[in-house]
Amino acid sequence: MPSIQNAGENSIIVYFGDKPSNSVSSHIAEFCNYIKMKHETYIKDLISSYASVLVIFDPSQTNHLIATKIVKNAIISTQEASKKEDSHKKGKLVQLPVFYGGINGPDLERIANEARLTADEVAEIHQSVSYSVYAIGFAPGFAYLGEVDSKIATPRISTPRKLVPKGSVAIADKQTAVYPSASLGGWNIIGICPVPMFDAFQKPHVPLRVGDTVKFKSIDENEFNALKMEFKNK
Incomplete structure (x- = not known):
């Protein structure tokens, strides 16, 4: 299960693993797509790294507590989808x-x-x-x-x-x-x-x-x- 940490006044970092892999990359891709589609109003930016994503939210629209709930729901909602994507290689x-x-x-x-x-x-x-x-x-x-x-x-x-x-x-x-x-x-x-x-x-x-x-x-x-x-x- 990915871990979540506060990274600043309006940011949260999500660690999807300790090293890059196809499964980690697939989950990151699914997670970012989900956030962009479902929560564009609240999230200002998503910065992906090898095995993590920095989530920057709009403090005028939400707060740490709600943003963390959004992130947790996105992780759960995309976990199974990312496994399917990894096995079927949906990326181009x-x-x-x-x-x-x-x-x-x-x-x-x-x-x-x-x-x-x-x-x-x-x-x-x-x-x-x-x-x-x-x-x-x-x-x-x-x-x-x-x-x-x-x-x-x-x-x-x-x-x-x-x-x-x-x-x-x-x-x-x-x-x-x-x-x-x-x-x-x-x-x-x-x-x-x-x-x-x-x-x-x-x-x-x-x-x-x-x-x-x-x-x-x-x-x-x-x-x-x-x-x-x-x-x-x-």
């Missing part, structure tokens, strides 16, 4: 193209050397896994995906880069992600994806949500440039 499957290596994947060769693999083998292993979206955070559209095969799981770099290019596909320990915008970052960059991970002018603004599944597909430089131009002209 999203395929993301990646141009691996080269100047856009500066850490690929190092990961390959440390794992005693070739760069092509690292790319093959990376795209062989179906990744679950565990959380959306850090930056708008930044989806934490897991789990990376242990053969290529690599710790964060010791000194973060001052600028990681938009679209960079990266690995940190057993997680992988696509940087939605240029930013500071300490993940290992292995390639680049032409698909925008955040677009303020499109609805939805992000192509992924918690509970979705992601598969990566290798493309060459010509395909990357063509897709990049296609999305730019949309």
Whole structure:
């Protein structure tokens, strides 16, 4: 059973587990959808993490006691639904193209050397896994995906880069992600994806949500440039 704690004057945090998993992600997705549909008037925001959700309520509409009851009811109401979703995989499957290596994947060769693999083998292993979206955070559209095969799981770099290019596909320990915008970052960059991970002018603004599944597909430089131009002209 998830645990509930007060997190501030107008917020409550719900812990759905102690580590990310498909079942935890499914329950978080169901919980957030339920709250948004049933209690939009009272709840100002929901911030999902790997295994928790921060619920921020409107103090002009409700209080801690009522908000806690809303949260408890939402947990109970979505617990069975999340189990069914986990078993039937209701989240959508999203395929993301990646141009691996080269100047856009500066850490690929190092990961390959440390794992005693070739760069092509690292790319093959990376795209062989179906990744679950565990959380959306850090930056708008930044989806934490897991789990990376242990053969290529690599710790964060010791000194973060001052600028990681938009679209960079990266690995940190057993997680992988696509940087939605240029930013500071300490993940290992292995390639680049032409698909925008955040677009303020499109609805939805992000192509992924918690509970979705992601598969990566290798493309060459010509395909990357063509897709990049296609999305730019949309």
